[in-house]
Amino acid sequence: MKSKRLVFRDVEWWIITLVFLIIVLTNIVIAMSAYSYPMEKFFGIVVQPIVLYIGFYVMHLVIIPKYLKDKNVLQLILFSLLAAVVTGGLTGACAGVNDVDPERFFRFYFSTILLYAVYLVIANLLRKMFLPPIFKDYQLYNGIRLFMIFLFVSIFLFVSRLFVNEVILVILLMVIPCIAFFVFYNYFLLYRNKLKGNIKAYRWFLWGLMTILFLVFVIISAENNVPEIMLLGLGMIALLIFVIFPISNIVFGKYKDYIGKIDTLSVQVNQSSANLSFLRSQINPHFLFNALNTLYGAALMENAEKTSDGIQKLGDMMRFMLHENQMDKIPLTREIDYLRNYLDLQMLRFKNEENLEVEIKLSDDICEGSISPMLLIPYVENAFKHGISTKSKSWIKINLRCLQGSVHLDVVNSIHAKKQTEDPRDESGIGLENVKSRLAHFYPLKHNLTIVANDIEHFVHLSVQL
Structure with a gap:
């Protein structure tokens, strides 16, 4: 994070891919579980996000990179308008199948285009404001860009209520961020302390987190007079201790071994090069x-x-x-x-x-x-x-x-x-x-x-x- 700038075009691509994949799969499950769900509406809620995703791909990974390479402004405008018209026509047809009011659809579609344009402008401003040599490393820039991606994806999900329901919002805006938070918490405060032999600090951070979570669920359960909420909290604590933390530890260990092997190979190559260069000079x-x-x-x-x-x-x-x-x-x-x-x-x-x-x-x-x-x-x-x-x-x-x-x-x-x-x-x-x-x-x-x-x-x- 400090010494290297993340390749955000790839990061954005993978995050949007994950978001649309969850949207499509969730819509398929909901439609199939509903009794006598009309086939044309099922087709609409599944195809509409796919078409929008393809439009994003064409714009983000084809048209914009081509402009950055050729610097042809007219070509950028023409291709962007063409992609917007084709994507808007296909998604509009899907919305029509689902009996969506045209005014509501146009508000959604132009809000999405405006949101994407604003994101590109802000990303460009951040590159000029927070990259070295203005700041000594890339940590602040990378952190702000990652937060900005999460913020704009959240806004997009609320704008896209044509094919995004409450289940998807809970998964993408609550479940996944919580899992990400606990994985980062595990890496920086648990895994690294345990790796360094700081067992006392490891136990403080582990059981401190478990205690806070338990108290939060107890308070919520007492205020709402719903004992099941406390059981949900205990289940969440068990999930962290026996599933999320162990799996993330395995991933961290594999990543550390992988980096170690790369470092060893790099040193061996440098050593061989040094020996030859030394004998030669x-x-x-x-x-x-x-x-x-x-x-x-x-x-x-x-x-x-x-x-x-x-x-x-x-x-x-x-x-x-x-x-x-x-x-x-x-x-x-x-x-x-x-x-x-x-x-x-x-x-x-x-x-x-x-x-x-x-x-x-x-x-x-x-x-x-x-x-x-x-x-x-x-x-x-x-x-x-x-x-x-x-x-x-x-x-x-x-x-x-x-x-x-x-x-x-x-x-x-x-x-x-x-x-x-x-x-x-x-x-x-x-x-x-x-x-x-x-x-x-x-x-x-x-x-x-x-x-x-x-x-x-x-x-x-x-x-x-x-």
Whole structure:
């Protein structure tokens, strides 16, 4: 509700479909239960709502979407008039079969058209008034639109008394809204509290509701001196406890499992994409040739000790990416070892840069626990990738520390304008969105990621509870 705008054209379609289905089925049952009900009147009360429903379908899902696509006002007017005339003629014929007064029919039909037009106008105004960026999320807009649908459907039912009787009004305006209310009550106050282990709150909301319902029916029964009303209340309470709440809980559980499976599949796809992207960008020819040239230059200037050390670090990095990077969790020490190797190689590469100031603080404490691989490294990689300029003063500051059961990383780097010749596709191997997705999946409510940037500096803080 907050992060996504509901597709109201589909919502409206399904709600109107349900309403007309209940109207038609109820009329069929009432007509068949009545003794010697005339066949022509039976035909009228069943066909009339069906024709009106088809007219709504043509207007709402064919003519208006076509106008929104083509922006042809003349075509919209002509097709709307044609649909109104055909629908009005057919529903008028059905009303004539039922001996409905023409004046009453025209009042009904034009009231329906006016009601639909007013609904479209108000819906358009709500889109302009309550959608982001005016409001920060979609919750208020979605709630108002859903209430507006219920309000206009209620008005339509009272206007359409030609084929809508009291039974339909009770079902659509009392029974279904009550069931919807109890389902929402169950989800927000009972199911979620029970899922979180808040059993005390769950019991308060459950038995508080049952007590209120029982007292309401007792008072109504006493005022009207009808004991059967109290029995109706007890039956309603039993229906909630043994039917509505259990069935809705099953639906909530299935929906949660479904969303969980989608989330897991999404993370797996992102992880696979991240692995391929990382191997493609991190171990790319540009980085390898720079590292090997650095090692070659070091070998010419000194004995092979430093060179062999660099080659060993590069080999450790490659083994890490080919093997441990495929795991869901690895020891935190291995992640930090990779980070050290990466930093050592980068310092070999940039040690002679006069404009570069690098400050590195890696925790010397024993960092215990496991972590999902490649969560810390992308931010350090980005700092070296975007924070260094050969012509301007540059700086990179890295601070990693381990506390009891958590790891904290701060990365600060200078920002420089991108070169015009720089390939826009040459971005970070993993990307912040992918890292955020993996953090949300593996460490929900157990991580804190803050990214702040201005014109000259980029700051990242990441803390993860292991």
